[in-house]
Amino acid sequence: MSGSRPRLPGLDLLRAIAVLWTMQFHSFVVGGLGPDWSWLSRYGWMGVDLFFVLSGYLIGGQLLRPLAQGTAPSLRTFYLKRVFRILPAFWAVLAIYLLWPGFREAPGMEPWWKFALFIVNVSIDYGSNSAFSHAWSLCVEEHFYLLFPALALLLSRRPSSTRFWAACIAILLGGIAIRTTVWLHFDALQPPRNWFVEDIYYPTWSRLDGLLMGVMLAAWQAWRPQSWARAAAHANLFALLGVAVLVLAFWLFRDRVGLLANSIGWPVLSLALALLVFAGAQPRGALGARAVPGAGWIAAISYSLYLVHKPVYGVVQAHWGSVLEGSGILAWLAYGAASIAAAALLYYAVERPFLKLRGSFLRGYYARPHTPAVAGIPPAGNNSPATLRSDALEAGLTGYGPDEATRNR
Structure with a gap:
């Protein structure tokens, strides 16, 4: 199955950039590369938004491709894939946080049930x-x-480009309105608390822009494949345009907690990243033509790396911080190497075995007859073109197995 579709090394590269960029941003807690290199990590939080766009495109596509062909995707399969993909590594790291307080990068932690839910x-x-x-x-x-x-199922009952665009615009404008309202209400005169993080940066309803842009890419590819193919011939132009819009996003976020950034900055940033994801998904463009050595492996462990890098920073600092202090790039490399080693351990000890288990479980499920998931829409068969294309796409991202797309953290 994995050989039925070419690899997409451009998305591997973008995923690797996303997690390394995020790591660089979080390295400020241990001094990073020092003040002379602060520019390198200033916008590293945007790596998470790149993960969101990738997830919207890849995960959204799993559901939209069969729907575009008039078949109902198996929601049971969809959720089983997500459970096996996300929960084992997450629960393992959460257990370490709870059982070993020294693993925590900060003393205080919310109750376990907030993470579990x-x-x-x-x-x-x-x-x-x-x-x-x-x-x-x-x-x-x-x-x-x-x-x-x-x-997706609701909109597919009566497919309409008008309804689709109305939903997208509503989500986009709703996010702008929510963030703007919060920003105008919570200002510097409020009682001291981190209102930007708690009320704008973290809540789901404020952070749908990246996922929305990714879903829009998936919908374009699923419902307008000829238009997608024509645009794919100009992948390099899309990449350049993405870089130009990203520069605009940098300017909008020069004051990260400012009104301009938190009103229109998020959709502008997400548009820039969506343009880059589109370019990376095209094997004939410069971004997606060739695999960058090591990028595929970093992409494969990126979920584990996202989970463990911050606590590993804290552990290294607690035990060897005094030795590494003032070492500049050597300290930065030490923190990074420790994080990657811990992520590899988590990946090979937890993630990968459960992904193999998932493959065995789903093969057994595919061997059984399916029933329609939605009235009026025929089900996608065990080996339907929609199912094969969805699995082959994600297999091409890491070259390891079906649905191997690593997530955003």
Whole structure:
């Protein structure tokens, strides 16, 4: 199955950039590369938004491709894939956080049940409980997995470009309105608390722009394949345009907590990243033509790397911080190498075995007859073209197995 579609090394590269860029941003907690290199990490938080666009495109495509062909995707299969993909590594890291306080990058941590229910992003005292707070982005994606299938199935009952665009515009304008309202209400005169993080940056309803842009890419590819193919011939132009719009986003976010950034900055940033994802998905463009050595492996472990890099920073600093202090790039390399080693351990000990188990489980499921998931829409068969294309696409991302697309954190 994995040989039925060419690899997409451009998306591997973007995923690797996303996680390394995020790591660079979080390295500020241990001094990073020092003040002379602060420009390199200033916008590193945008790596999470790149993950969101990738997830919207890849995960959204799993549901939209069969719907575009008039067949109902198996929601059971969809959710089984997500469970096996996300929960084992997440639960393993959460258990370490709970059982080993020294693993925490900060003293305080929200109750375990907020993480287990994936609601920590909408209920957190960031000033007191910032340990494992980077799980906020997993919460956003979990909410996306829960709500998007229902919306996709609803819109597909009576397919209409007008309804689709109306939904997209409503989500886009709704996000702008929510962030603007919060910004105007919580200003510097409010009682001291991190209102930007707690009320704008973390909550799901404020962070749908990247996922939306990714879903729009998936919808374009699924419902307008000829238009997609014509645009693919200009992949390099899309990449250049993406870089230009990204520069505009840098300018809008020069004051990260400012009104301009938090009103229109997020959709502009997401548009820039969507243009780059489109370019990366084209094997004939410069971004996606050739695999960059090591990028595929970093992409494969990126979920584990996202989960463990912050606590590993803290562990290294606690035990060897005094030795590494003032070492500049050597300290930066030491923190990074330790994080990658821990991520590789998590990937090979937890993620990969459960992905293999998932493959065995789903092969057994595919061997059984399926029933229609939605009235009026025939089901996608065990080996339907929609199913094969969806699995082959994600297999091409890492060259390891079906649905191997690593996630955003």
